[in-house]
Amino acid sequence: METVIALVLFLSILTGCAGETLTNVKSSSITPNAAQMEEAVRYTVETETCADTIQAEDGTELLVYQFEVPELEVCRADGEIVNEAETDQEEQALTAAETFNARFADWLDGSSLDVFLEAAKEELEFSRAEGLTWSPYTLELQCEVYQNDRMVSVSGTYYSNTGGAHPNTAVLSWNFDLREGNFFTPALLAADSDEFLKAVEQELNVQALQIAADADLPPEEYFWADYTDILRDWVNYAVSFDETGMTVAFSPYELACYAAGEQVFHLPYDQILPYLSEHGKRVLGISQED
Structure with missing residues (x-):
């Protein structure tokens, strides 16, 4: 049931x-x-x-x-x-x-x-x-x-x-x-979507290593064995924005076991700014141009 x-x-x-x-x-x-x-x-x-x-x-x-x-x-x-x-x-x-x-x-x-x-x-x-x-x-x-x-x-x-x-x-x-x-999806904000997706993926991997280290576990034990493949597909998970930057979040079971809870990654705007198009900057409120 x-x-x-x-x-x-x-x-x-x-x-x-x-x-x-x-x-x-x-x-x-x-x-x-x-x-x-x-x-x-x-x-x-x-x-x-x-x-x-x-x-x-x-x-x-x-x-x-x-x-x-x-x-x-x-x-x-x-x-x-x-x-x-x-x-x-x-x-x-x-x-x-x-x-x-x-x-x-x-x-x-x-x-x-x-x-x-x-x-x-x-x-x-x-x-x-x-x-x-x-x-x-x-x-x-x-x-x-x-x-x-x-x-x-x-x-x-x-x-x-x-x-x-x-x-x-x-x-x-x-x-x-x-x-x-x-x-819209975050990729539409980028000057080069492939470059943007890859840059965010790399940052998520860096943060994932720190999360696992804080739990005193190797990442392949804290997360699912294929966690890097999941992170590569980050744009298809929960991505939101606020005044501080972009948040990528994974539900329990999506990236790790239920007991690990939600996995939340945050990227401040200064990290993603180099990859944004002028359109993307305007949408996110980073550019004053119209």
């Missing part, structure tokens, strides 16, 4: 959320084109919390969930939320917001919870038949949002406890270019 649930979890990593809407837990706003005059728009990201407890017919708790979902809104310079565009700039901004919000819409649609509910019902019946203690399934999503005048970077942690020896955790990330109106 645990194996089946774990598979469902990662196949349904963008599972939905249907329930009570609680108070927003964090919000901030940015002005993408500060040099522009009255037609300037602002993007506001608010993290909406959705939570609910689903019970069986006899009142037994089957599933408890709480998801923090970022939502992008467009405001005018005076703070008024833009629902209908009055200018071309507002139209472009609304289109960008729709693209961003569509990526997270599945968290707000409860249809994907059905598979977890059915599994919880089966597990509850099994637990009662075997005289085992029952605990409801638990699903959580927590998000941290960083934004500058050109991009929004979201880092998320998805937690699930669906029985078995221990819960599961997955680290996630989404990076969005407000001007272009689309999500």
Whole structure:
């Protein structure tokens, strides 16, 4: 049962959320084109919390969930939320917001919870038949949002406890270019993507050696035996940005055993700056040019 649930979890990593809407837990706003005059728009990201407890017919708790979902809104310079565009700039901004919000819409649609509910019902019946203690399934999503005048970077942690020896955790990330109106991968920020990918790979290997040394273990024992191959593919894992630099994170099991936990690597901007294109510098807020 645990194996089946774990598979469902990662196949349904963008599972939905249907329930009570609680108070927003964090919000901030940015002005993408500060040099522009009255037609300037602002993007506001608010993290909406959705939570609910689903019970069986006899009142037994089957599933408890709480998801923090970022939502992008467009405001005018005076703070008024833009629902209908009055200018071309507002139209472009609304289109960008729709693209961003569509990526997270599945968290707000409860249809994907059905598979977890059915599994919880089966597990509850099994637990009662075997005289085992029952605990409801638990699903959580927590998000941290960083934004500058050109991009929004979201880092998320998805937690699930669906029985078995221990819960599961997955680290996630989404990076969005407000001007272009689309999500991007870090390689698109580089002047030479191959050179950039290789340089980051080398730095990750250096940091990995230090992590293993701190644990007083050789790296091939602390990490999986093929950890260098995994690090080579770093761009396809959770990559996010904040005011200090770029973070590359691996979920438990991806780079090392569960007990080792998440493996997090941080590169300050001065390390990646030589490999960025002018476009990449602007997106990350490193360049003042537009």
